[in-house]
């Protein structure tokens with residue numbers, strides 16, 4: 003205890019004493035804490051939002067629909083409970099309506115009493131007629147929705163799933179914190195190594211008089227941790243301000259508490275291992291060296307550019323050659339700084355891009371949300387009239403039948419595009435017999451009038467899409483592949499779908515005796531397929547072109563009328579489900595739509611509604627402001643860039659102050675000294691440029707990854723993101739920072755030269 | 767007589783430059799008994815400082831053994847060695863080696879702080895030390911604000927702070943005038959008597975060397991006793 007008190011006192015004195023030396027650490031630790039707090043606070047706000055919205059919108063945990071009267075009564079009176087402590091729930095609302103056979107049917111919402119949120123609760127609904135529900139629910143509650151029993155369905159409301167949603171938020175937060183921890187560690191580590199390299203002499207003296215590495219680490223840790231204590235509260239309130247700013251920009255509320263002991267303790271807890279790791283290695287490495295080497299670092303031998311090592315590198319000459327030697331002497335510093343800078347710049351650009359990609363994908367998803375699925379039983383396909391009765395429900399935005407799709411991939415089929423129309427960058431050269439192009443995957447979609455309307459609401463379709471249903475062999479086709487504008491056909495052109503032919507035994511009919519090689523990929527594979535497999539060509543006329551279709555595993559979409567689809571694929575076109583999305587302009591629409599759909603299903607008799615709650619979730623997620631949060635976070639991380647550069651350049655210049663003194667005492671004229679400083683900044687120019695280039699390279703790579711690797715290799719459907727436009731401000735920040743560090747690499751040495759000069763004039 | 771406090775056997779230290787090898791310490795054997803005052807003299811560049819730093823565990827030899835208080839220090843890990851230095855050894859460098867950012871007082875306190883001593887436990891001896899070294903009125907000055915001789919005396923105070931059993935002194939009086947040099951030497955010898963300290967001193971000063979129990983001479987890395 004006494005020991006801790008003393009070492010805290012010593013550290014405090016040390017910091018107070020050499021505040022200037024520790025200023026960079028004040029800034030860096032402050033920044034680290036701001037970053038951590040920004041993550042913490044924004045996720046806490048998200049959680050508060052999730053909780054509030056869910057509890058405001060849902061008062062019940064479980065919804066049971068389609069109950070017969072006796073079942074309803076069992077549940078209502080809780081007859082299953084034998085003892086008082088078995089009253090696990092209270093019924094909230096009971097709605098009655100008449101089913102087709104004239105009997106009354108009931109929907110009941112149930113609120114679970116606190117502490118009873120486990121699977122066991124479902125045993126309460128265990129009745130002969132409810133057993134199927136119960137078992138299915140135990141299996142996995144997500145799956146039972148809508149198909150559990152012939153007349154009863156159980157739904158879990160978002161309130162029931164709140165804990166899970168919260169947990170997934172927490173997972174995201176923790177992952178982010180780990181990532182941030184690693185980056186912050188790296189930054190502080192680099193900074194601290196610089197500090198140690200400046201302090202070798204002091205450490206050498208400490209070690210001479212008995213300080214082992216543990217002792218040195220302890221001192222260093224106490225100093226940094228003390229700084230962390232000082233900056234904790236300012237960082238907390240600044241990050242609250244930052245969060246407030248970007249939540250406001252995202253038109254969302256920010257929940258925040260002015261006094262949060264828990265948050266402060268959490269951060270101090272995180273800072274401890276972080277700072278411990280930061281000081282550990284540099285000091286370990288240092289104390290492994292013989293002490294006399296540490297002490298030597300302080301004398302002039304280290305401070306004068308050493309021609310011995312670098313003479314072969316550059317011809318000597320003052321000031322440029324001379325400065326080049328110094329540049330070489332500090333090459334390690336420069337390399338580390340440059341690498342770290344590239345990382346930070348890349349993170350910034352990545353942040354802006356991810357923000358953009360996130361937004362683009364949310365926009366894309368939000369158009370295609372399905373809030374309810376109506377499932378039909380015992381029918382061949384949903385008829386127009388059945389569909390119409392569902393589509394007439396109030397409060398819905400869109401309802402459409404879900405028709406099957408066929409994927410044309412690999413050996414299955416080829417999509418050939420009329421040769422005169424091609425300006426494609428994928429595909430065969432025109433020297434093949436048919437002069438064709440291909441796409442990787444094609445997605446053949448059957449569309450009735452409702453599906454067509456749905457697609458029209460999702461995408462921009464050029465031409466006259468309605469003509470699709472007016473005749474056979476017509477197609478609406480996508481013009482991009484792998485998120486890139488690939489095909490330049492226009493309405494009225496024709497495409498041919500090549501369908502491989504099979505013999506009676508179901509074997510592929512080959513032109514020769516060889517299959518395409520398993521080893522071939524891409525163009526080569528297509529070439530071989532076209533040559534070796536017999537295809538039957540079906541010509542389709544383009545009536546519409548989808549301009550903005552996001553590519554993933556879906557490939558190029560080909561919308562066909564149901565008849566054409568059947569003719570082409572040989573599969574019958576049936577729809578067993580209708581997908582419904584809610585008009586989210588009014589909050590009541592969700593309940594309204596569900597009520598109406600349940601009623602209609604009850605009337606139809608063979609259909610059940612299941613809830614996905616997608617709109618509700620999307621609405622909440624929108625309030626998380628991720629597309630503002632991610633760029634903000636990367637910008638905060640980017641602030642390490644100027645900090646690091648200024649510190650590194652200052653550290654180098656400070657170590658050279660002795661050298662400047664010597665130069666001054668050797669009467670080097672001021673003009674030459676200015677030229678020397680200019681030389682040092684000019685040598686930074688290639689570093690700055692390479693940082694910029696590397697960053698640009700990263701941008702290109704990321705765009706390639708998002709637009710091509712994700713859809714192509716990982717089969718993840720993503721919206722296309724275009725170019726560097728969204729990260730332009732990121733580039734602005736990077737260029738400003740580079741310019742700053744370029745200028746500073748002149749002014750900082752010059753400043754230290756001036757102060758070296760002054761130290762002479764002070765001496766009598 | 768008990769075993770020697772310092773025992774050096776066939777110690778070799780070489781510095782490798784790009785094309786040449788300098789043997790700064792060449793197969794040196796050296797034994798010092800507890801409480802002795804030993805002086806080492808020799809020409810500039812003969813390897814005296816190197817030898818002293820090797821004995822003080824500040825440098826690792828190429829080969830040979832250094833036993834202090836029965837402990838083979840060449841086998842200690844850097845951390846153990848640091849602790850060992852802190853507990854038993856004191857060092858006065860040829861160049862005073864004060865930390866420029868710290869005041870005289872703070873520089874002197876370093877060994878005590880590193881050994882985790884409470885200020886109350888060393889207050890008294892600290893005051894006596896700085897009084898004897900005549901730096902009491904300069905305690906709150908930075909090294910750059912002190913004269914060369916004052917800096918040297920601060921460094922001496924620092925080395926004596928923990929009352930080391932062996933004190934290695936590399937020309938402790940090099941920066942001092944005759945009168946001051948004699949006073950500092952008297953102080954060192956008094957400490958040596960009072961605390962049964964062992965003093966190993968490199969010096970160019972013939973009159974100081976004469977007061978030693980034994981005198982050794984360093985010549986091109988080879989050490990030989992020239993008087994006792």
Ligand SMILES: Nc1ncnc2c1ncn2[C@@H]1O[C@H](COP(=O)(O)OP(=O)(O)OP(=O)(O)O)[C@@H](O)[C@H]1O
Pocket residue numbers: 781782788790808809810811812813814815816817860
């Ligand atoms: N770090 C080093 N690298 C290379 N050579 C060194 C190093 N330290 C010392 N030497 C060389 O070792 C030899 C002995 O040096 P040392 O400092 O021990 O001499 P000294 O006897 O203390 O001289 P002085 O009386 O001038 O202090 C010298 O030739 C010196 O150049």
Ligand SMILES: [Mg+2]
Pocket residue numbers: 814815816860936
């Ligand atoms: Mg010497």
